[in-house]
Amino acid sequence: MSYPTSMQGETEQLRGEVERLKGELRRARRELRRGNENGRRSLPERILAEVPVGMGYLDADLVFRWVNPACRALFERRPEAVLDRPLAEALPQLAGLLTPVLQQVLSTGRPVIGQELPLCRSHNGRDTMSYWDVSAVPLHGPDGEVDGVLLVDVDVSAIVASERAQRREVENLRTVDRYKDEFLSVISHELRTPLNLVVGFASLLDDEAAGALNERQHEFVGKILNGADRMLILVNDLLDFAKIKAGRLDLAPVPTPYGELLQEVIDTMRPLADDKGQTLELTTELPKLVDLDGPRIMQVVTNLVSNAIKFTGPGGLIKINAYLAGDDVVTQVSDTGMGIATEELPKLFQRFQQLDMSATRRAGGTGLGLAISKALVEAHGGHINVVSEPEAGSTFYFTLPLQ
Secondary structure, eight states: OOOOHHHHHHHHHHHHHHHHHHHHHHHHHHHHHHHHHTTOOOHHHHHHHHOSSEEEEEETTOBEEEEOHHHHHHHTOOHHHHTTSBHHHHOHHHHHHHHHHHHHHHHHOOOEEEEEEEEEEEETTEEEEEEEEEEEEEEEOTTSSEEEEEEEEEEOHHHHHHHHHHHHHHHHHHHHHHHHHHHHHHHHHHHHHHHHHHHHHHHHHHTTTTSOOOHHHHHHHHHHHHHHHHHHHHHHHHHHHHHHHHTOOOOOOEEEOHHHHHHHHHHHHHHHHHHTTOEEEEEEEOOSOEEEOHHHHHHHHHHHHHHHHHTSOTTOEEEEEEEEETTEEEEEEEEOSOOOOGGGGGGTTSTTOOSSHHHHHHHOOOSOHHHHHHHHHHHTTOOEEEEEOTTSOEEEEEEEEOO
């Protein structure tokens, strides 16, 4: 049977095209084979294989249909021990904890994120506890119904261990801090009794109750009294600090003639200022009575004036000014002393903080005075602060509610 020449040409052309396509197919197969041999995978496949997070897919019957390498490593199972096996068989140790979570996701269609689960593992007859952060996300089929769950798990044992160690450390520090406060409170009370005896008998000697003293003996007794008084101030600071830390700072505010209270502080501190040739000035513009705890506010003002005297040179000026600003009473203590650098100001009202150590050591102090003053002012419902700059003096001020 013969064909027209044109038809024979088309047939040959088709055969050639078929052979060409076969060649392309063979080349494609060779490329695919070489790609597989060289371990070439798509980007999603590489991500799932390399991500350091365990991932597994369970169908609606809670049978594992897929797990990534990290998931198998966390499970410590070979693929054949997990794939196509029910959860209860693949992970008997976790089934009791995971099953309710996965069933909840299947029934509600809502994910469960970040649930911490404990797991007891056995290695060479030795049990170790580990912790997993587990999330379960519903997967929907073509009909929109939930037909499986994506299980995502991370071993957080190291994080849990670190958090527990930190909690233990914090608790230990709190215990030490509590013991320290108790020690300060007890030792301060114990020191007060012998100090009062020293002050009492030294005062009797100074008053010549046991016989006349010569000038040199009076000088020695005066040094004893000064040292004892200084020690008593330090002990009282420690006691106040212990009370503040324990939340046992009690106030007894009553209507008080505040101007007279400030004048009493000035009269008490004037001998110290006179010894340095300093001038103390008091200006008040106040109503007659202010509701406050007199001894406690006197303690605050005395501390501020004492600091001003300590850190102001001979011939300096210290001014105390009290006035009414709205419903608050403002008290200012200004000096012409050495001043304070701006970067040092935030440290001033922190306990045990001292700035210029050389100057502070010469002047004396525990570093508690301003911290105690801050607590006393705030207990009254006020606030305390400072404005200062080096070589230009300082102004400490605090406010108190009028009532």
